[in-house]
Amino acid sequence: MTTLPALESEIVTLPTPRLSLRARAEQDEVRFILAVFVDLNGKPCAKLVPVSAADELEAGELGFAGFAAGLIGQRPQDADLIAVPDLDSYAPIPFVREGLAIVHCDPYVNGAPWPYAPRVILKRALGELAARGLTGKVGAEVEYFLVDRDEDGRLTTADSRDEGARSCYDARGVTRMFDHLAAVSDAMNALGWANYANDHEDAPGQFEQNFKYAEALVTADRVITLRYLIGMLAEQRGMTATFMPKPFTDRSGNGLHFHLSLWKGDSPAFPASDDTRGLGLSPLAYSFVGGVLEHAPALQLFLAPSVNSYKRRGATTSASGATWSPKHATYGGNDRTHFIRVPDSNRIELRAGDGSANPYLALAAVIFAGLGGIDARTDPGDPCGPGESRETSAALPRTLLHAVQALRDDSVLLDAVNGGQDIGEYFAAAKEDEFLSWHNTVTGWEIDQYLTAF
The missing domain is CATH 3.30.590.10 (Glutamine synthetase/guanido kinase, catalytic domain)
Structure with missing residues (x-):
């Protein structure tokens, strides 16, 4: 926490800014992030995102062709699923590959959580x-x-x-x-x-x-x-x-x-x-x-x-x-x-x-x-x-x-x-x-x- 002196010696506590996905990854010497969601069958779907593009991932700019991904309620003509990462789920996994991390994502379509996404259903x-x-x-x-x-x-x-x-x-x-x-x-x-x-x-x-x-x-x-x-x-x-x-x-x-x-x-x-x-x-x-x-x-x-x-x-x-x-x-x-x-x-x-x-x-x-x-x-x-x-x-x-x-x-x-x-x-x-x-x-x-x- 960051503290600042206030009048009459009171202490005002300010929340510590939350680290971005990119900052976390760089701090952990991560090179790539596995951005993951699952279809209704539980199949893990992912893209391997270089840390240099972590800001775009966090901003909701990573798209998937949902119909190709699996059983998730989409047709070939539907708009992309956008993988929005849950930063609380971020974790380095160097025991799989050095420099690799994983983050679980909620699929969105047209700015709203996709109702057929299993993680969205559990939420x-x-x-x-x-x-x-x-x-x-x-x-x-x-x-x-x-x-x-x-x-x-x-x-x-x-x-x-x-x-x-x-x-x-x-x-x-x-x-x-x-x-x-x-x-x-x-x-x-x-x-x-x-x-x-x-x-x-x-x-x-x-x-x-x-x-x-x-x-x-x-x-x-x-x-x-x-x-x-x-x-x-x-x-x-x-x-x-x-x-x-x-x-x-x-x-x-x-x-x-x-x-x-x-x-x-x-x-x-x-x-x-x-x-x-x-x-x-x-x-x-x-x-x-x-x-x-x-x-x-x-x-x-x-x-x-x-x-x-x-x-x-x-x-x-x-x-x-x-x-x-x-x-x-x-x-x-x-x-x-x-x-x-x-x-x-x-x-x-x-x-x-x-x-x-x-x-x-x-x-x-x-x-x-x-x-x-x-x-x-x-x-x-x-x-x-x-x-x-x-x-x-x-x-x-x-x-x-x-x-x-x-x-x-x-x-x-x-x-x-x-x-x-x-x-x-x-x-x-x-x-x-x-x-x-x-x-x-x-x-x-x-x-x-x-x-x-x-």
């Missing part, structure tokens, strides 16, 4: 929270496989010694991948994310690296950044990192679990000391849970938005004996088989998301659903007891096409996601096309099953 959901005096904080568990592809294109684990049905938490597997895991951990800590664990996950070749929870928008930015970092650092070591929900038929798949809490000012809004249901939650928390459960089938289109998602969700088992993917919209205490787990009174864990989920879109949809529950004071019913599945609860969609229909049938969630546009319908139509494209492709399974069967 709208957070605005709805703020209108009720609430903020959201989120932690994320990002799971991934490290793989190689042989000459026939077949996937194998990058660590050829990582095998066996029960490899979760295997100390040897973690140690053999030490260089990669340590590089990712060091990167997270250099960025101030507070990495606190790096695990071998359930399947051979599968890992998870965790960072401390933060404001919802910050965590969504970090999930996108982390996927990029993991992918780039894996490539530096000749491996491929995949967040694909189910890359191997006989192994558990990649989840993207969110730990979500609501706050009023500096105080958490979920805990309560007089909860008769035993989870330590407040009426507000139960109403939020009730809204999420009520809209759970439709939410799956945002939490599990790929054809491959439903091979993970629909699996009956895996080599380890568990799939870790819920099939019904249930909730309970510290039980990882539920759609919503309540590990303690401060938060809930959403366990139905997978590695193909767009964190901005998934969190926005969950917040809209939960707010609907708060507004309606929805009662989720009693939680399931330990090991209780309660299959009378709503079944989650069996395929991507079922998830599309679930959203179309859920007018409340659809309207909330639409936000006065046709965002939900647009996304549902794109996912229906994705399903039909897969469905119309003849696979090896069909050849084996039908070639000489008739």
